[in-house]
Amino acid sequence: xxxxxEIKQDIRRLAEERDAIILAHNYQPxxxxxxxDITGDSLGLSIAASETSKxxxxxxxxxxxxxxxxxxxxxxxxxxPRIDAGCPLADxxxxxxxxxxxxxxxxxxxxxxxxxxxxxxxxxDICCTSANAVRVxxxxxxxxxxxxxxxxxxxxxxxxxxxxxxxxxxxxxIHDELPIEDLRRCIEAHPDAVVLAHPxxxxxxxxxxxxVLSTSGMLNHAGKSSEKKFIIATEMGLLYQLRRENxxxxxxxxxxxxxxxSMKLTTLKDVHRSLATMTPIITxxxxxxxxxxxxxxxxxxxxxxx
Ligand code: 13P
Numbered sequence: 001x002x003x004x005x006e007i008k009q010d011i012r013r014l015a016e017e018r019d020a021i022i023l024a025h026n027y028q029p030x031x032x033x034x035x036x037d038i039t040g041d042s043l044g045l046s047i048a049a050s051e052t053s054k055x056x057x058x059x060x061x062x063x064x065x066x067x068x069x070x071x072x073x074x075x076x077x078x079x080x081p082r083i084d085a086g087c088p089l090a091d092x093x094x095x096x097x098x099x100x101x102x103x104x105x106x107x108x109x110x111x112x113x114x115x116x117x118x119x120x121x122x123x124x125d126i127c128c129t130s131a132n133a134v135r136v137x138x139x140x141x142x143x144x145x146x147x148x149x150x151x152x153x154x155x156x157x158x159x160x161x162x163x164x165x166x167x168x169x170x171x172x173x174i175h176d177e178l179p180i181e182d183l184r185r186c187i188e189a190h191p192d193a194v195v196l197a198h199p200x201x202x203x204x205x206x207x208x209x210x211x212v213l214s215t216s217g218m219l220n221h222a223g224k225s226s227e228k229k230f231i232i233a234t235e236m237g238l239l240y241q242l243r244r245e246n247x248x249x250x251x252x253x254x255x256x257x258x259x260x261x262s263m264k265l266t267t268l269k270d271v272h273r274s275l276a277t278m279t280p281i282i283t284x285x286x287x288x289x290x291x292x293x294x295x296x297x298x299x300x301x302x303x304x305x306x
Contacts, residue, residue: 092170
């Protein structure tokens with residue numbers, strides 16, 4: 001097999017044969033986003049995984065995302081073309097550690113960001129994504145919450161609510177290490193640009209942003225806005241869709257360091273091999289899947305913005 005065009009055609013044929021849907025996160029390489037049936041943020045892809053009638057889900061993203069699809073749709077076969085695509089943020093808390101913190105705050109609901117392992121979700125009351133985190137926390141009756149595992153998202157939620165927030169000390173190193181000087185330089189060079197930042201960035205970065213949004217939130221905002229120039233403070237993969245959907249607008253990446261290597265692992269050959277061999281399959285043991293699904297279902301039941 002030679003050209004990308006041929007590989008893509010063969011992937012399409014295999015997807016048809018296997019009754020598969022291809023989902024890709026907004027940070028995936030351009031050619032994977034172009035290939036996918038649906039691209040989206042963590043929330044959008046969880047919903048797509050739970051609603052599809054296809055028998056097979058090919059998840060082009062990182063491990064926790066495919067795991068979420070397997071939790072929501074146990075009757076489906078969930079393939080993750082790159083089994084080694086992990087997420088350091090998801091690895092920053094174990095279920096044992098979470099149990100210890102819960103014991104220190106008895107009765108306080110645990111809100112866990114979907115960037116977490118299935119067994120951590122299973123120890124949680126409700127999940128959230130960057131798109132719905134504030135809404136999820138506001139939906140809870142408790143005046144106190146335990147937020148895991150992202151400290152920056154946790155601090156952002158805390159700034160948007162009156163609730164007492166206990167925050168786990170994990171982070172996404174890509175967003176957390178965005179150098180503020182890089183963003184300042186961009187703002188100085190493009191004073192007319194609107195700054196869109198992901199809530200996984202540090203508070204001092206968010207303080208310079210005009211809007212704090214999830215990846216799909218950024219896509220929606222840029223599409224609807226009459227502004228023509230945007231500085232983007234999130235992983236660079238999002239630029240592909242921002243530029244494709246808004247050819248008349250300019251998008252500037254806040255820093256060249258905004259590159260997630262895990263998200264960039266997936267190649268067209270990996271997707272092809274995965275569909276051809278029907279591996280690697282992601283499964284979650286029932287004793288973890290059932291409580292983890294409860295936390296995801298509670299999140300999905302929180303009313304959406306639009
Ligand atoms: P979104 O939910 O905004 O897509 O972000 C997911 C993610 O992994 C950010 O690092």
